[in-house]
Amino acid sequence: xxxxxxxxxxxxxxxxxxxxxxxxxxxxxxxxxxxxxxxxxxxxxxxxxxxxxxxxxxxxxxxxxxxxxxxxxxxxxxxxxxxxxxxxxxxxxxxxxxxxxxxxxxxxxxxxxxxxxxxxxxxxxxxxxxxxxxxxxxxxxxxxxxxxxxxxxxxxxxxxxxxxxxxxxxxxxxxxxxxxxxxxxxxxxxxxxxxxxxxxxxxxxxxxxxxxxxxxxxxxxxxxxxxxxxxxxxxxxxxxxxxxxxxxxxxxxxxxxxxxxxxxxxxxxxxxxxxxxxxxxxxxxxxxxxxxxxxxxxxxxxxxxxxxxxxxxxxxxxxxxxxxxxxxxxxxxxxxxxxxxxxxxxxxxxxxxxxxxxxxxxxxxxxxxxxxxxxxxxxxxxxxxxxxxxxxxxxxxxxxxxxxxxxxxxxxxxxxxxxxxxxxxxxxxxxxxxxxxxxxxxxxxxxxxxxxxxxxxxxxxxxxxxxxxxxxxxxxxxxxxxxxxxxxxxxxxxxxxxxxxxxxxxxxxxxxxxxxxxxxxxxxxxxxxxxxxxxxxxxxxxxxxxxxxxxxxxxxxxxxxxxxxxxxxxxxxxxxxxxxxxxxxxxxxxxxxxxxxxxxxxxxxxxxxxxxxxxxxxxxxxxxxxxxxxxxxxxxxxxxxxxxxxxxxxxxxxxxxxxxxxxxxxxxxxxxxxxxxxxxxxxxxxxxxxxxxxxxxxxxxxxxxxxxxxxxxxxxxxxxxxxxxxxxxxxxxxxxxxxxxxxxxxxxxxxxxxxxxxx
Numbered sequence: 001x002x003x004x005x006x007x008x009x010x011x012x013x014x015x016x017x018x019x020x021x022x023x024x025x026x027x028x029x030x031x032x033x034x035x036x037x038x039x040x041x042x043x044x045x046x047x048x049x050x051x052x053x054x055x056x057x058x059x060x061x062x063x064x065x066x067x068x069x070x071x072x073x074x075x076x077x078x079x080x081x082x083x084x085x086x087x088x089x090x091x092x093x094x095x096x097x098x099x100x101x102x103x104x105x106x107x108x109x110x111x112x113x114x115x116x117x118x119x120x121x122x123x124x125x126x127x128x129x130x131x132x133x134x135x136x137x138x139x140x141x142x143x144x145x146x147x148x149x150x151x152x153x154x155x156x157x158x159x160x161x162x163x164x165x166x167x168x169x170x171x172x173x174x175x176x177x178x179x180x181x182x183x184x185x186x187x188x189x190x191x192x193x194x195x196x197x198x199x200x201x202x203x204x205x206x207x208x209x210x211x212x213x214x215x216x217x218x219x220x221x222x223x224x225x226x227x228x229x230x231x232x233x234x235x236x237x238x239x240x241x242x243x244x245x246x247x248x249x250x251x252x253x254x255x256x257x258x259x260x261x262x263x264x265x266x267x268x269x270x271x272x273x274x275x276x277x278x279x280x281x282x283x284x285x286x287x288x289x290x291x292x293x294x295x296x297x298x299x300x301x302x303x304x305x306x307x308x309x310x311x312x313x314x315x316x317x318x319x320x321x322x323x324x325x326x327x328x329x330x331x332x333x334x335x336x337x338x339x340x341x342x343x344x345x346x347x348x349x350x351x352x353x354x355x356x357x358x359x360x361x362x363x364x365x366x367x368x369x370x371x372x373x374x375x376x377x378x379x380x381x382x383x384x385x386x387x388x389x390x391x392x393x394x395x396x397x398x399x400x401x402x403x404x405x406x407x408x409x410x411x412x413x414x415x416x417x418x419x420x421x422x423x424x425x426x427x428x429x430x431x432x433x434x435x436x437x438x439x440x441x442x443x444x445x446x447x448x449x450x451x452x453x454x455x456x457x458x459x460x461x462x463x464x465x466x467x468x469x470x471x472x473x474x475x476x477x478x479x480x481x482x483x484x485x486x487x488x489x490x491x492x493x494x495x496x497x498x499x500x501x502x503x504x505x506x507x508x509x510x511x512x513x514x515x516x517x518x519x520x521x522x523x524x525x526x527x528x529x530x531x532x533x534x535x536x537x538x539x540x541x542x543x544x545x546x547x548x549x550x551x552x553x554x555x556x557x558x559x560x561x562x563x564x565x566x567x568x569x570x571x572x573x574x575x576x577x578x579x580x581x582x583x584x585x586x587x588x589x590x591x592x593x594x595x596x597x598x599x600x601x602x603x604x605x606x607x608x609x610x611x612x613x614x615x616x617x618x619x620x621x622x623x624x625x626x627x628x629x630x631x632x633x634x635x636x637x638x639x640x641x642x643x644x645x646x647x648x649x650x651x652x653x654x655x656x657x658x659x660x661x662x663x664x665x666x667x668x669x670x671x672x673x674x675x676x677x678x679x680x681x682x683x684x685x686x687x688x689x690x691x692x693x694x695x696x697x698x699x700x701x702x703x704x705x706x707x708x709x710x711x712x713x714x715x716x717x718x719x720x721x722x723x724x725x726x727x728x729x730x731x732x733x734x735x736x737x738x739x740x741x742x743x744x745x746x747x748x749x750x751x752x753x754x755x756x757x758x759x
Contacts, residue, residue: 032052034052039079042077043078045145045146046097047146050099051143054093055094057091059077059090060113061090066081066116068081068103069109069116070127071127073125074125079095080114083112084111095128096129097126098127099126100125105121106118113515367432368407369410370410371560374411374472375479376416376477377415378417378460379394379482380393380451382448382449383419389545394442398438398441404434404559405434406431406433412429413426416464418452418455419452420450421452422456422459422460423447428464428470428471428472430470451489453489454487455489458494461494465503479505479506480506480559481530483507483508483510484545486509486512486521490526493672496671505530505532505538506531506540507530509539510548512527532612540554571750571753573613574675575613575676575677577606577677578662578667578678578679579615580658580678581627582595582620582684584621584650586653586710586711589648591683591735594738596646600640602745603615603643608634608639610634614674615633616662620653621651622653623651629666652687653682653685655680656692656693656694659678663693663702676702679707679745680707681709683708703749703752705722706729710733
């Protein structure tokens with residue numbers, strides 16, 4: 001009985017277990033594993049079309065850049081894009097990322113404490129959503145990161161299947177502008193799956209094209225020439241020293257003369273034509289041509305010497321790193337025993353005696369003539385920057401000095417350090433080459449104090465850019481301001497005065513204020529108020545001090561682009577111009593449209609924005625009407641459309657009252673230090689007096705131009721115009737001839753401005 005009961009119980013337990021197992025597996029849901037990422041991870045660095053990730057807390061404080069609104073460029077930080085979109089908060093959280101095609105434009109905006117930037121175009125985009133996967137959707141539990149590309153375009157994949165020693169280029173950490181790459185040889189390793197960059201130089205097997213080249217490759221092992229199939233870097237024929245500094249930027253556009261007798265700078269593969277391939281030829285072997293300084297030998301002798309049965313002799317310029325010679329061919333033969341197969345330069349004399357033993361001095365560079373600017377850097381020496389970041393700032397300035405190629409025929413570079421007060425460290429005439437400037441920068445000691453940028457800008461305007469300090473006059477004046485965080489004083493007025501003196505101001509802001517810190521600013525939007533363009537050309541924001549070196553090349557390119565240094569054209573971008581337009585009945589509708597076209601033609605010549613030239617307009621008859629005020633339209637297209645939309649009024653002619661009205665409604669709201677210009681256009685005599693109103697605006701500093709048409713009174717035009725009358729008063733007999741005076745008026749405005757003495 002007991003045995004049967006036990007068997008029944010076991011059977012029941014087994015059946016229950018069998019029923020429970022499928023039910024349990026049916027109800028169990030697979031668990032979604034969410035990989036964690038850092039705040040600086042960008043969507044483009046992850047090789048997945050859609051994925052889920054978890055962002056850490058406090059990403060907003062990292063200030064990682066975001067481009068776009070709603071749809072973001074793939075170079076944006078995932079976490080900060082999610083905060084900007086409101087998907088997560090600054091405490092972190094899960095976010096789903098879905099990639100999509102690139103956009104033609106990305107619009108920046110401020111949202112949730114994150115400021116996104118605008119971007120014209122990018123190849124890939126992404127959108128973010130709340131990190132809750134849909135039912136049944138499982139995202140990858142690990143993220144596939146795209147390997148970082150090397151900063152040097154030097155490595156190529158092995159050309160053979162067998163592993164060979166490879167030569168890699170190791171740049172200094174945290175840099176993209178590599179100043180001193182070092183070459184190391186590593187042990188054989190299996191080939192990687194990472195795709196090589198497209199713009200690499202093809203390697204041709206040295207031993208397959210010419211037997212002489214094979215012997216060179218074998219005999220030069222002491223020079224550590226890389227094997228075929230490894231990364232190619234041609235070794236210079238002389239040791240790399242102070243005379244031949246290695247630079248990652250291109251050399252000056254004017255090469256060294258071929259006839260110069262000294263040792264020439266060896267060519268570098270990185271400056272060759274892209275994808276031209278690495279070919280062994282006489283023009284592609286600078287080691288040989290650098291040794292041969294004899295212009296009087298024949299082409300056959302030169303070929304025999306370079307490609308004959310013997311290796312080329314090493315010279316003293318090799319600094320001890322000599323190519324080993326085959327001893328069977330180096331003994332000196334008698335003069336009478338010349339053999340056809342022997343090297344002609346081995347017969348009867350020693351090659352060393354024919355070459356100059358001392359190295360000829362390298363000529364001092366005259367500078368890059370394509371970058372002829374007088375350049376002053378305002379470096380931040382305040383206590384807030386600290387010693388470490390001050391050293392980073394000095395290193396950045398040294399790299400800029402090397403990149404721009406300082407010289408009397410090109411850019412001249414000076415340095416001001418500011419804190420509580422500005423101090424000249426290097427004047428424009430102190431040094432005439434990059435090496436001397438770099439040496440002087442290394443000796444600069446931090447002064448300390450506050451971050452008084454406004455005071456420093458006033459200093460360069462009134463004292464630094466002077467003839468006594470080396471200002472050349474014919475070169476544009478450029479000031480680059482380096483700011484840690486934000487200034488402790490106001491910069492708008494000081495920068496405006498500097499710009500009006502013809503100084504082009506660039507701002508490089510490192511770790512600028514975020515939304516929470518903006519309440520501490522003495523002056524909001526200080527960069528936009530300081531520079532003469534708000535399109536980003538004159539401002540370079542840098543997110544971190546450790547990223548400052550990335551700004552070297554972009555900054556050099558901008559300061560050397562003299563065609564875009566438009567701040568020096570201050571006669572076109574430092575004005576408040578008021579047009580006072582006669583809308584009386586004698587003008588008529590057709591002629592009034594001609595007058596508006598004349599106004600538009602003058603306006604087109606100026607740079608229009610809130611920080612550049614602003615335009616306002618008043619139409620008058622017996623009464624006056626403000627058509628639009630200064631700053632109401634801050635770009636040229638909107639302003640021209642506003643001029644086109646002005647409706648003809650019709651009525652009497654009270655020019656005096658209109659001048660007074662323009663002074664009250666427009667010039668009373670003019671910005672300080674803007675050049676105030678009034679252009680009155682009328683076709684008849686005024687019903688009221690114009691002398692007193694005109695004299696009043698003259699006393700306010702307004703420069704008045706009068707344009708008379710048909711029946712306008714000449715005496716009134718002269719009363720209205722600023723002295724001398726002939727430069728500020730014009731008369732035409734017909735409305736259709738107004739266009740002829742546009743160039744004359746613009747010329748007079750600029751000539752008058754340029755004739756003013758510079759501070």
